[in-house]
Amino acid sequence: MKKYDVIIIGAGPAGVVTGVTVKKQNSSKSVLIITEEEKGLIPCGIPYIFHHLGSVEKNMMGLKPFKDLGGEVIVDPVNEVNVKEKSVSLKSGDIYHYDKLVFATGSTPVIAKFIRGYEMKNVYYIKKSYSYIHRLFGELKDKKNIVIIGGGFIGSEVAEQLALHHDKNVTLIESEKYCFSKAFSEELSKIATEQLEKTATHIRTSTMAEEIAGNKDGFVEKVILKGGEEIAADAVIISVGYKPNSELAEKAGLPLNVMGAIKVDSYERTSVKDVSAVGDCSQTIGFLTGRSDLIMLASTATAEARVLGYNLFSVKIKKPFSGTLGIFSTKINGLAMANAGIEEISANEANIDFLSAKFTDVDRHPGTIPGTSPMTVKLYFSPSDGTVLGGEVWGSDSAGEIINIIGLIIQKSITIYELVSFQIGTHPLLTSAPTKPMIIKAAEAAISMIQITKKE
Amino acid sequence: MKKYDVIIIGAGPAGVVTGVTVKKQNSSKSVLIITEEEKGLIPCGIPYIFHHLGSVEKNMMGLKPFKDLGGEVIVDPVNEVNVKEKSVSLKSGDIYHYDKLVFATGSTPVIAKFIRGYEMKNVYYIKKSYSYIHRLFGELKDKKNIVIIGGGFIGSEVAEQLALHHDKNVTLIESEKYCFSKAFSEELSKIATEQLEKTATHIRTSTMAEEIAGNKDGFVEKVILKGGEEIAADAVIISVGYKPNSELAEKAGLPLNVMGAIKVDSYERTSVKDVSAVGDCSQTIGFLTGRSDLIMLASTATAEARVLGYNLFSVKIKKPFSGTLGIFSTKINGLAMANAGIEEISANEANIDFLSAKFTDVDRHPGTIPGTSPMTVKLYFSPSDGTVLGGEVWGSDSAGEIINIIGLIIQKSITIYELVSFQIGTHPLLTSAPTKPMIIKAAEAAISMIQITKKE
Numbered sequence: 001m002k003k004y005d006v007i008i009i010g011a012g013p014a015g016v017v018t019g020v021t022v023k024k025q026n027s028s029k030s031v032l033i034i035t036e037e038e039k040g041l042i043p044c045g046i047p048y049i050f051h052h053l054g055s056v057e058k059n060m061m062g063l064k065p066f067k068d069l070g071g072e073v074i075v076d077p078v079n080e081v082n083v084k085e086k087s088v089s090l091k092s093g094d095i096y097h098y099d100k101l102v103f104a105t106g107s108t109p110v111i112a113k114f115i116r117g118y119e120m121k122n123v124y125y126i127k128k129s130y131s132y133i134h135r136l137f138g139e140l141k142d143k144k145n146i147v148i149i150g151g152g153f154i155g156s157e158v159a160e161q162l163a164l165h166h167d168k169n170v171t172l173i174e175s176e177k178y179c180f181s182k183a184f185s186e187e188l189s190k191i192a193t194e195q196l197e198k199t200a201t202h203i204r205t206s207t208m209a210e211e212i213a214g215n216k217d218g219f220v221e222k223v224i225l226k227g228g229e230e231i232a233a234d235a236v237i238i239s240v241g242y243k244p245n246s247e248l249a250e251k252a253g254l255p256l257n258v259m260g261a262i263k264v265d266s267y268e269r270t271s272v273k274d275v276s277a278v279g280d281c282s283q284t285i286g287f288l289t290g291r292s293d294l295i296m297l298a299s300t301a302t303a304e305a306r307v308l309g310y311n312l313f314s315v316k317i318k319k320p321f322s323g324t325l326g327i328f329s330t331k332i333n334g335l336a337m338a339n340a341g342i343e344e345i346s347a348n349e350a351n352i353d354f355l356s357a358k359f360t361d362v363d364r365h366p367g368t369i370p371g372t373s374p375m376t377v378k379l380y381f382s383p384s385d386g387t388v389l390g391g392e393v394w395g396s397d398s399a400g401e402i403i404n405i406i407g408l409i410i411q412k413s414i415t416i417y418e419l420v421s422f423q424i425g426t427h428p429l430l431t432s433a434p435t436k437p438m439i440i441k442a443a444e445a446a447i448s449m450i451q452i453t454k455k456e
Numbered sequence: 457m458k459k460y461d462v463i464i465i466g467a468g469p470a471g472v473v474t475g476v477t478v479k480k481q482n483s484s485k486s487v488l489i490i491t492e493e494e495k496g497l498i499p500c501g502i503p504y505i506f507h508h509l510g511s512v513e514k515n516m517m518g519l520k521p522f523k524d525l526g527g528e529v530i531v532d533p534v535n536e537v538n539v540k541e542k543s544v545s546l547k548s549g550d551i552y553h554y555d556k557l558v559f560a561t562g563s564t565p566v567i568a569k570f571i572r573g574y575e576m577k578n579v580y581y582i583k584k585s586y587s588y589i590h591r592l593f594g595e596l597k598d599k600k601n602i603v604i605i606g607g608g609f610i611g612s613e614v615a616e617q618l619a620l621h622h623d624k625n626v627t628l629i630e631s632e633k634y635c636f637s638k639a640f641s642e643e644l645s646k647i648a649t650e651q652l653e654k655t656a657t658h659i660r661t662s663t664m665a666e667e668i669a670g671n672k673d674g675f676v677e678k679v680i681l682k683g684g685e686e687i688a689a690d691a692v693i694i695s696v697g698y699k700p701n702s703e704l705a706e707k708a709g710l711p712l713n714v715m716g717a718i719k720v721d722s723y724e725r726t727s728v729k730d731v732s733a734v735g736d737c738s739q740t741i742g743f744l745t746g747r748s749d750l751i752m753l754a755s756t757a758t759a760e761a762r763v764l765g766y767n768l769f770s771v772k773i774k775k776p777f778s779g780t781l782g783i784f785s786t787k788i789n790g791l792a793m794a795n796a797g798i799e800e801i802s803a804n805e806a807n808i809d810f811l812s813a814k815f816t817d818v819d820r821h822p823g824t825i826p827g828t829s830p831m832t833v834k835l836y837f838s839p840s841d842g843t844v845l846g847g848e849v850w851g852s853d854s855a856g857e858i859i860n861i862i863g864l865i866i867q868k869s870i871t872i873y874e875l876v877s878f879q880i881g882t883h884p885l886l887t888s889a890p891t892k893p894m895i896i897k898a899a900e901a902a903i904s905m906i907q908i909t910k911k912e
Contacts, residue, residue, distance in 0.1 A: 013891050024904070042891075045822050045884045052885075058824035061891070287879075298890035299882045306896070307877045317873045317903075327881025336886055366501050368514035400886025401857035405864060407880055412868050417773045421763045423743075424863055425783030426755045428501045429508075430792055430856025434754035435469050435498075435517070440762070447773075448480070 004032040006312065007088055007098040009078050009248070011035035012043065012128065014279025014301040015104030016066055021309020023069040025316075032096065033066060034088065036077045039130040043298050046126055047157035049137060051164040056134045081252040083272050100274050100312055103249050103262055104305070107242035107280035107296050112149065115238070117212035120220045123236045126154050143234040147223045148172045149209045151179030153330055155239035156196055160332055163200040171202040171231050173209050173223070183328040185343035185356075185378070188392050195333040204231075212236055242296050244281045257283045259294050266322040267315060268308040276312065278304045287323030287411070288342055288389055289350040295326040327407045329400050338403035341390030341410045342380050354389055355453070356380045357445035363396045365426070365433035377402065377438040379416065381446050383453060386415035388443075398431070405439060416450075419443035460488040462768065463544055463554040465534050465704070467491035468499065468584065470735025470757040471560030472522055477765020479525040481772075488552065489522060490544065492533045495586040499754050502582055503613035505593060507620045512590045537708040539728050556730050556768055559705050559718055560761070563698035563736035563752050568605065571694075573668035576676045579692045582610050599690040603679045604628045605665045607635030609786055611695035612652055616788055619656040627658040627687050629665050629679070639784040641799035641812075641834070644848050651789040660687075668692055698752050700737045713739045715750050722778040723771060724764040732768065734760045743779030743867070744798055744845055745806040751782040783863045785856050794859035797846030797866045798836050810845055811909070812836045813901035819852045821882070821889035833858065833894040835872065837902050839909060842871035844899075854887070861895060872906075875899035 006022055008015045011033050023031050045059040053059055063073050076090040081101065089095045109125035112118045122143070124136050140146065144167065148159045151174030163170040172179065178189035179196060197203050204225065211224040212233075222230045244261040246254075254270050254277075255263045261284070262270055262277040269276050277283075279301035286293035304324075310317045329338035347354045358378035364371065375395030381388050391406035393399040409419070419440050426434040462478055464471045467489050479487050501515040509515055519529050532546040537557065545551045565581035568574045578599070580592050596602065600623065604615045607630030619626040628635065634645035635652060653659050660681065667680040668689075678686045700717040702710075710726050710733075711719045717740070718726060718733040725732050733739075735757035742749035760780075766773045785794035803810045814834035820827065831851030837844050847862035849855040865875070875896050882890040 017891055021900075024900075042822050042884075042889065044882065044890065045825075048825065048884050052825060053822070059822055061822075297881075299880055299893070302890045302893070303877055303879045306900075310876055317876050319877045320874045321877075325879045327879065329881045329883040329886055331883065331885040338881060338883075338886075340881065366498050366509070366515055366517075369501075369504060369508055397886055398854065398857050400881070400883055401854050401861065404880045404887075405857065405861050408861060408864055408868075408878065411879060412864075412870070414868070418776045420766055420773050421759055421775045421777075422864065423759045423781045423783065423867060424755055424860045425753075425785045425794060425796060425856070426500065427785040427787065427794075427856055428498075428504050429787040430785055430794075430853055431860075433498065434500065434758045435473055437755070437758070444477075444480075444762075 001095055001097060003097040005029035006031040006100045006102065007096060008033045008102040008104055009088070010104035010106055011040050011063060011073070012104060012106045012279060013061070013298040014106070014305045016061065016063060017302045017305035018102055018104060018278055018309050019066040019071050020069060021306055022312050023066065023071050025310060026313065027070065030072070032072045032074060033063065034074050034076065034078055034090065036075070037130050038075045041128055041130050041133060043128050046128065046133060047154060047161050049133065050140070050158060051161035056130065056137050078248060081248055083252050083275055086274065100276070102308065103277035103281055104279050105245040105248060105281040108245050109238070110241040110243050112238045112240055115149070115209050115212055117214065118238070120212050120214045121218045122220045122234065123212060123238060126158060126237065126239055140235060145169045145232045145234045146237065147231055147233040148237045148239060149223070150174065150239035151205070152182055152239060152241070153180065153328065156180060156332065157330060158237060158239065159201045160196060160199045170200065171204065172196070173207060173225065174203070174205045175208050177206050179203065179205065181345065183326065184337065184339050185345065185392060188337055188339065188394060191394060192332055192337050195335045198333045242280065246281050249277065249281070257292050259292060266319055267311050268304055276308055278308050284324040285322060286350070287321065287325040288352060290323065293324060295324050297326065297328070299327060300324050321411060325407060325410060327403055329403055335394060336397050336399035337394040338399050339390070339392045340403050340407040343390055343392060347380065347390070352389065353383060354380050355383045355446065355449050357442055357449050359438050359441040359445055361432050361436050361438060363398055363432055364430070365428050369428055375399065375432065375438060377442045379442045379446055381416050383450055386417050386450065387413050388416060402439070416443040416446040457551055457553060459553040461485035462487040462556045462558065463552060464489045464558040464560055465544065466560035466562055467496050467519060467529070468560060468562045468735060469517070469754040470562070470761045472517065472519060473758045473761035474558055474560060474734055474765050475522040475527050476525060477762055478768050479522065479527050481766060482769065483526065486528070488528045488530060489519065490530050490532065490534055490546065492531070493586050494531050497584055497586050497589060499584050502584065502589060503610060503617050505589065506596070506614060507617035512586065512593050534704060537704055539708050539731055542730065556732070558764065559733035559737055560735050561701040561704060561737040564701050565695070566697045566699050568694045568696055571605070571665050571668055573670065574694070576668050576670045577674045578676045578690065579668055579694060582614060582693065582695055596691060601625045601688045601690045602693065603687055603689040604693045604695060605679070606630065606695035607661070608638055608695060608697070609636065609784065612636060612788065613786060614693060614695065615657045616652060616655045626656065627660065628652070629663060629681065630659070630661045631664050633662050635659065635661065637801065639782065640793065640795050641801065641848060644793055644795065644850060647850060648788055648793050651791045654789045698736065702737050705733065705737070713748050715748060722775055723767050724760055732764055734764050740780040741778060742806070743777065743781040744808060746779065749780060751780050753782065755783065756780050777867060781863060781866060783859055785859055791850060792853050792855035793850040794855050795846070795848045796859050796863040799846055799848060803836065803846070808845065809839060810836050811839045811902065811905050813898055813905050815894050815897040815901055817888050817892050817894060819854055819888055820886070821884050825884055831855065831888065831894060833898045835898045835902055837872050839906060842873050842906065843869050844872060858895070872899040872902040
C-alpha cells in the first residue's frame, strides 16, 4: 500500500495544471496523477483534428511537464474512492492512500436518449478520449454523408472542419434559431451561423432530429427531422452538450449540485476535508449571475487548477473574486468571434438589467492599409452604474485577445466611465486607430445611451 | 469679431478627438478648430506612406467626423493668443473670441543643429505636415542612397519602408547600442534591431553622424560618422526626436515645464482659467514615474483629448488615475513588438525597484497547428508587492492587443498574484493554450522569482 501526498484523478487540462502547479510549489511532496488512458487530447483542439491538424497525434496533451517536475502517473481506471480511509482503489486492484485528493475527472458527452435510434451503429460523440477520437477519425474517412446534431461550439467547429473535405456532405441540425446561441447574442449567433453556411456545411436550424434510422444490421442511413424530412447519413455525430463526470465522487459521498457537478468553494475545496475538485467535474458559480452555472471550458478549468495548485495545502494566494467568467471564442470561415460575460439571452435568463452599445470600424489603420478587415466591439453594461457586464468582438484574429481585454474589464468591475481614460497602444499594422480605439468608442456609445435613457 | 464657445488650435489626433468629444457632449456649443493646413495626416501612419500605403493621400486624417457634428474649421495659422481678452488672432488678421481655449498644437521634429551641415539641401525631417510629407515623398522617389539619422520608432519604421524598395540603399545611424532603445528593453531592442537588419536596411549603431557634407550647390552627398567613415547620401532624413509646439502658448504667458511642454493638471487644464492643452504640446506626468515625462503618442494624446472633451465645462467623468502610461508597439520585418510601462532602462533612470520574468511559447495551440509562430511575454513587477509595472510582448500580430491587456493590468495596479486566477478565453486558431496562457505563465514565473529572492 503506497501513499502519496497528493492524488489527482484525471489527466485533462485541469488535472495536469493542478499537478504542475502543486509540484512547482511543493517540490518535496509526492504527487500522483491517475488516468484512464496513456494518451490525452487537448480538448479545444479536437475539432481541428478533422482538417487543419489532419491527425489525432498532432493534438496530444502530454504529461511531460508534470513528469519533468517529478510527478508520477499511473494509467488505470479508478474503481472507488474512500474518503474516510483516504484511499483510491484502481481497476487493477491496487490501492493508493492520499493526504490530499483532487477530482479532475472532466466531463462526458450527453447521450441523446431523447432521439429514437440513438444507439445505432456509426452514431458518434465527441468524447475527450484519445482512443475514441482515434477510432472516429479513422471511421469517418470513408463516410460521405455526415449529419451533426447540435450547433454549439464543438458541433459547429467539427462541421466546419469536416465540410472542408470536398468529398463530404455535411449537415448540421440545431434546435435554436441560430448556432452558437448558448454563448453568443442573437446578433452574433446569426453572423456565426452565416459564416458556417459559407463553408460547405448545410445548416438546418429551428428543427429537431427526431429519429436516427438505419438498415437491419443497425447501421445508420438517415436522420429524420421533426416534420418528417429525411437527411441521408453514413455517420451521425451527436454534440448536444457535456455533463460532469461525477459518478465516482457521488459514490464516495461527495455532494453534487443540481447540474450533477461536485460542489466546491471558491478555492475548489469540497465539503469533505482534504478533497478538492477542479475543471468540468466541479461546480461553477457564475461571476455575474452569482449562481450555479455549467461553464465547461479548458480555460476556466485551468484557472481553477492554478488557484487550487497554489492553495492546496493552505491558502497562499488569495483569489480576488469568486465566480467563473465564461469567455468563448471561435473562428469559422476565417471570421474570429468571441464573447465574455453576459449577452441578451443569458442576461434575461439571470434577470440582469443591461444595455448594450457597439462600435464597428477596421482592425488596422488607416483603413487604406493592405489587409485591413472590419471589426466590431459590443459592450453590455449596467444602466445603473455603468459597470461592464459583457462583451462581444468579431472580425480578424485580434478578436481573440481583444475579448481578453474585455474579460479583464469585467473581472475588475471597470465601468464605461473609466474606459474613457483607459490608455492603450496602437499601431497601423497591429490595431485600430488611436482616434477610434474600439473598446473605448463602444464605451462612449454606452455613455451616450445612459444619457439618452436618463433624459427619456 | 466672432465668438465661439470653444476654440481648439490644431487638427491632429488630440485636436480632432477633443473637438468631436466636446461637440458630442455639448451639441449646442459652438466649437471651432483652427489649423494651419487644410489636409491632415495620421501621425503613426506616416512611415507607411513610403511603401505599404504607397501614397500620402492614403494616410489622411479627415475633419469630417467633427464637421458632421456641426464643428467649424478655419485654415489659417494663429498669430497670437491673448488670454486676458480671451481672443485668438490669425495670420489673415481675423480675430476670434473664445469661452474655452484648447492648445492642441502638437510637436515638431528636433532640428539637428549639433550635426555640422544640418542645413544642406535634401536633408529632411518627418514633419507631421501634409504638404511637407507630400514634397518629401515626391523628392525621395529618385534618391538611391538614403541615410536616416536616429533609430527610434519613426526613423526605424521609415528605414524599413524605404528599404522595401529594391532600388534604394538605406542606412540607419543610431547612437545607442540598439535601435528602439528609448522604449524597449535591451533584450527587445536587440531583437528589433536584428529584425530591421533583415530588411535591406544597413544599420550603424553606437556611433554618431558628425557631419553632413555636400557639393558646392549645397546638396548633400555624404554623411561622415564619428571616426571619419563616410556614407554616400543622396538624401538624409533626421529623426532624433520631437519637441512640443509650445511657442504660441509661451508667448501668451502660459507656464511651460523643463521639457518645453505646456503645464497642465490631470484634466488637461493649464494654470490660466479656461485654457487647456492636450496631446504632444502638453505636459505628461509618467504613470509610474510620477514626474514629467516626454511621451508623445497619438494614443496617449487621444486619451487626454477624451478626458478633456468630457470634462471641459465641468468635471463629469472622474479620471481614475493620474499619469500617462506609454504603450509602444511596432512591426518590423513581420515581427510585432510592444512595450507598456517600465523596462530595465527607464526603471533604472526613474529609480524604480523591479524584477522581470518572461515566458515563451507559441501564439496558437497545439503548436502543430499550421501558421503558429513563437511569442514571448515579459513582465516587470515590484519585488515588494508584486504589482505589475511593465511588460513586453513580441511575436505575431496578437502582440498588438496582448500589450493592451498588460496596459490595463498596469493601469489597474494588478499584481502577479491576482493574475494566477485571471480568467481568459483561449481558442486553437486565435490564442496560446489554456494550459499555458502567456501573461499568466509569466506571472507565475514572477512569483517564483520573488519566492527565490526571499529565500536568498
